[in-house]
Amino acid sequence: MDWRYNTIWFEQLKDGNYLNQDFKKRSKIDDNFINVEYVILWHLKHKESSFDNLPSSNKLSYLELNWANLKDLQGVDKFRNLKRLELHYCTKLENDLGLSQLSGSLQYLHINQSKKFTFTDELLSLKELKVLCLNACGSIADLSFLKHFPNLIDFRFVDTNVIDGNLAPIIEHPTIRTVGFLNKRHYNLKDDQVDRELAAKADNEYRHFAYKGQYYTERYDY
Template structure:
């Protein structure tokens, strides 16, 4: 079990590798009390100072960072986590831009932004050449999907409840490595979700997922060749 799995079973991680903190309550709920030693961190209500991540120490160990209800507006200062592989933001409603995101261009492979309706990206997201999974769900509208051509390693792309203004979804199909997609159908889109999924399935016949099981539950990781846990 590692950061590549869609759902991470955190209880299966080494206790010293996992850290959680609620900044509103100033409470740490894991045995590990040291953010700097963690490989996986889940944070609630992080408050920005001059930079978005001033309240956190530098870390070259951190692989996975999840922010819930953080009040950050951009990614300024995130380069202090120079080996970060996966970044998730949920309900960070003040997030507006991708400023600073290119500081992760040497490491980041999985980016998930969910429920950030003000978020619109410029060019820095497009500098993440190692990015394999991109999920922009319930974010601000995207002018077009032409930016996908700047992400040569992308395998999975999802934009559920995020509007593509020009309606042209062909860049997904034309991308050389995207194998899976997720979105809500809209009247102005030129392709339906089931049609696009079928086309991608025909384009890539080999299975690209590895599954893990826990009782009646399962999770998967997307296999794309060269990752280390």
């Protein structure tokens, strides 16, 4: 079990390698932050830069922020080896400023419920991205930007509008194998059409499954 799985079973991680902290309950970051690879934080507040309340860490692989008040991502280079960044209900997030500092490491980016968020060339610099989820974010003009991600496998934009409605760049992309979105009238393709087109491009060899009783999770092998 590691950061590559879509759903991580944190109880299966190595003891002492995971931190989950709510800043409403404890305002100072746990001293163990610099020693772990996996961190989930709730209600992180910043003063000047977005991550000024967190120490630097070269060990951090997975960082999840829930209800943080950041407006941009300046200072995220404190975590130079970060592989996966999850931002949920960071409703004040406006842009991707600072994200390019992770261009050599970040492979999985999930932004969810940030309606003010729009991206720039900072996001487009992430050439190592394998998974990109921009769910319930600000509208996207078109999907031509996907060509900037030569290794992208999974792209999701659930409840995020593509203004021009052209979804063909998903099918035309050489490595995308799975996608998630809500059907809209002005889209030129429906979800089932896109799924069929992508399924015809490859088998399931790019997926690896892990099981826990009746449950399973998957990662993309790359």
